[in-house]
Amino acid sequence: MIDALLSILIFQLIGEVLSRGLNLPVPGPVIGMLLLFAVLRWRGGPPEPLSATANSILAHLPLLFVPAGVGVMVHLPLLAREGAPLLAAIVISTSITLLMTGLTVHWLRRRK
Amino acid sequence: MDDRIFSIWVYLAQTPLLWLTATIAIYRAMTLISRRLGSPPLLNPVLLSIIALVSILLLTGTPYATYFDGAQFVHFLLGPATVALAIPLYESERTLRRIFWPALAGLIVGSATGITAAVLAGRLVGLSEQTLRSLAPKSITTPIAMGIAEQLGGLPSLTAVIVIVTGMMGALFGWELLGLVGVRDDSERGFALGLASHGLGTARSLQFSSEAGALAGLAMGLNGAMTSLLAPLLARWLGL
Numbered sequence: 001m002i003d004a005l006l007s008i009l010i011f012q013l014i015g016e017v018l019s020r021g022l023n024l025p026v027p028g029p030v031i032g033m034l035l036l037f038a039v040l041r042w043r044g045g046p047p048e049p050l051s052a053t054a055n056s057i058l059a060h061l062p063l064l065f066v067p068a069g070v071g072v073m074v075h076l077p078l079l080a081r082e083g084a085p086l087l088a089a090i091v092i093s094t095s096i097t098l099l100m101t102g103l104t105v106h107w108l109r110r111r112k
Numbered sequence: 113m114d115d116r117i118f119s120i121w122v123y124l125a126q127t128p129l130l131w132l133t134a135t136i137a138i139y140r141a142m143t144l145i146s147r148r149l150g151s152p153p154l155l156n157p158v159l160l161s162i163i164a165l166v167s168i169l170l171l172t173g174t175p176y177a178t179y180f181d182g183a184q185f186v187h188f189l190l191g192p193a194t195v196a197l198a199i200p201l202y203e204s205e206r207t208l209r210r211i212f213w214p215a216l217a218g219l220i221v222g223s224a225t226g227i228t229a230a231v232l233a234g235r236l237v238g239l240s241e242q243t244l245r246s247l248a249p250k251s252i253t254t255p256i257a258m259g260i261a262e263q264l265g266g267l268p269s270l271t272a273v274i275v276i277v278t279g280m281m282g283a284l285f286g287w288e289l290l291g292l293v294g295v296r297d298d299s300e301r302g303f304a305l306g307l308a309s310h311g312l313g314t315a316r317s318l319q320f321s322s323e324a325g326a327l328a329g330l331a332m333g334l335n336g337a338m339t340s341l342l343a344p345l346l347a348r349w350l351g352l
Contacts, residue, residue, distance in 0.1 A: 008192045015195070025340035027256045029194035030333035036198035046199050054196035057189065058325070061315040062158045063139045064190045065279065067183035068254050068272040069162040073169060074176050075270050078243070085237035089247060090274065092236075093229035094281045094308055095289060097251055101222030101331075102295040102304035108214035109300070 004053035011036045131182030138164050153284045197329035204326035207299045215303055222307045223338035226251035227346045245352055246270040249343055250278045253310040256336040260343045264352060282309020283316035298324040306331035
């Protein structure tokens with residue numbers, strides 16, 4: 001458990017250092033994820049405790065968005081003014097993005 | 113007696129302990145309530161927790177900064193959780209290889225569409241310039257989106273809220289919407305959901321299969337990078 005946590009943190013740290021040090025547009029944790037993925041391929045799989053720790057963090061992924069979401073309280077006046085059109089813009093553009101992405105991948109795979 | 117309660121409150125209000133515990137406890141309670149109600153997508157634990165916490169903070173007159181002092185420990189875990197996505201990604205390597213080139217094309221198309229559609233839809237409904245700039249990076253994960261919003265001259269803290277609403281919307285109807293237009297493959301649906309609605313789309317995809325979740329996590333990560341590259345260019349082109 002402690003080893004698993006440590007390795008996740010180390011990969012994130014390496015990712016952050018690379019991202020900032022080389023001025024990459026890719027965020028640190030994403031570089032950490034890709035590096036860990038490369039190491040897992042080289043090792044031929046994750047050790048059991050790492051799998052277990054990763055899965056238990058991922059099982060509660062939605063919780064991690066709550067603190068930033070509570071930030072809505074700072075913007076209540078703005079949302080009273082623009083909330084409804086903003087929500088409409090989010091729904092419309094999210095639907096378009098989902099469809100364009102899904103259909104692009106789907107069509108290109110069928111073409112082959 | 114009242115004095116004593118007051119001094120306990122003063123102590124608790126100063127330590128991160130109270131709001132950290134409250135965040136996790138309320139999320140836990142809302143998970144149980146949501147499940148009891150039959151897990152209606154609209155009344156998801158994230159939305160219910162945010163409503164409950166905001167109400168408590170407003171009623172007790174607690175500023176958001178005080179709350180965040182405690183809750184930041186939960187917020188911090190977004191980074192390790194992203195790294196942890198390497199495990200489902202490894203387990204889906206075969207799928208990843210099969211879908212690689214179409215997914216790469218989907219990434220470029222999806223990322224550009226995400227930014228452009230947000231700005232155009234926002235203009236259509238008449239949002240203010242500053243809100244538009246906060247809306248542009250809405251599809252990607254919170255920390256990166258906030259950085260981009262700042263760069264574009266938006267409000268990073270408003271972007272955080274927009275990002276979470278986007279995530280909830282994707283989780284609410286994304287999977288079904290893709291099914292309606294004939295995209296029924298788990299990996300394709302997961303990829304689109306992670307790209308358009310980041311971590312909450314990924315969490316939703318993980319409910320369907322670990323393969324969908326892994327591709328969603330990958331799309332979330334890649335779109336974070338792609339949007340950081342494209343947003344400044346597209347913003348100029350869209351006249352922001």
